[in-house]
Amino acid sequence: MARRRSTGLRSQNHASEYGSGVARRRSPRLHPQIQPSEEGAGVTPRRSPRLHPQNRATEEGAGMARRIRRRRGTSPAEPATASLPDDDDMLREILTRLPPEPSSLPRASAVCRRWRGLVTDPKFHRQFLAHHRKPPHLGVILWFRNQGIVFNPILDPPDRIPPARVSLGRYSSRGGDCTLLDCRHGLLLISDWARHEVVVCDPIAGEQRCVAVPSGMRIGYLKGAVLCAAGDHGHVHGSRCFSSCKLVLLSGGRRDTPCLACVYTLETGLWGNLVSTEAPCYIFDGAPETLAVPATLVGDCLYWLVGCGILEFDFDKQNLAVSMGPPCPDSMIYGNHQIIQAADGVVGYAALSYPRLEMWQRNIDCHGIATWAPWKTVELDTILQLPYLHLGKGVQLLGYDGDDAVFLWHASSVYLVQLKPMQARKLNGISSPIMTRYHLFKSFFTPGTAIAGGFNAAELSHIG
Structure with missing residues (x-):
């Protein structure tokens, strides 16, 4: 006895007997997505709401979701990819990180008109100074009774600033x-x-x-x-x-x-x-x-x-x-004493007595009574790059930079001695008598600043 086949299978075979030109009919419950193709391509497909509930939320609830977000005070979702900053903002961030030496910004201003407009902008100047905080050491200021006030640059080219570009007005030539x-x-x-x-x-x-x-x-x-x-x-x-x-x-x-x-x-x-x-x-x-x-x-x-x-x-x-002050030896002359800042921001005192530099710090107790205690002693012969001082002849303490360095004079040469790393640097081009005081001049040098009679940014690009 022949086996009975299911209705679904017989209908499939029945459709094949009439030829391939007749479209097959399939169960709408098993294949709902094929139904629109039978009725025409122009008809929008219908999808079961039970199989695709998220589509209903998208179509019917978008306005309600926006109203809920506004009611909760939240902002719409941010795009997946954040927009890049403006080109000028990126360039400004790069130029801000140039070294604070005098030649950096003037040379950048000479690249093109766009760069010059950025580095001469006062807003950029404030951003540049705030980023670096500490200004560079441009030179030393000296006073002579017969020459007046003199600026001596201490940087090497191309950062060396000619004295003529530091304006002291009428006091450049007045001394008496x-x-x-x-x-x-x-x-x-x-x-x-x-x-x-x-x-x-x-x-x-x-x-x-x-x-x-x-x-x-x-x-x-x-x-x-x-x-x-x-x-x-x-x-x-x-x-x-x-x-x-x-x-x-x-x-x-x-x-x-x-x-x-x-x-x-x-x-x-x-x-x-x-x-x-x-x-x-x-x-x-x-x-x-x-x-x-x-x-x-x-x-x-x-x-x-x-x-x-x-x-x-x-x-x-x-x-x-x-x-x-502290109990310094009587052999020390007045010029070899200097008030400094010691550790932890307390008052210190330095006295030069060859072959060493002795330092004290002041301590104040709970009753407000101040006492001096030895802080440290530096043997001058151990300071790096400081030449051998022959029997201490002509060694003089000439000043303090306000941070951690002192000026020493020896054999017509001046040295800037760092107290923390214990290193010395000879200040080239400076030779002066002992009886004067050295003031370290620190400042930023930015293009567009009117100095020495009004130099512009183009002229400042030739520093050194």
């Missing part, structure tokens, strides 16, 4: 009636005796501000300090900070009179109240060169050497006091 009091944060403070005024000078920008000395402080010799007092995050000292600049002047006359101090703020154009020491203090010991010894800034206080003592001015307390 002016004194360099301080050099800090890219600014100079000059005392003009003949005019009874002090001058704040920005040598890179070629700008100067004259300030009349108060009549109550014209009774004796002057010392002073200039500093940028801006404390906001991201501020870089030396970036044309006249608005945040403050001056501190000291005046001392006879040995039996107290020393006076006064603060001037350039932003307001006003002098503060006069502050005096309790005991008499004489800031001049008979050598004119000692008046040019600059102050050392440690924290919020300024410190000056006065004979064997230290004169301290506290900005926060507006207090002026005299204290004693």
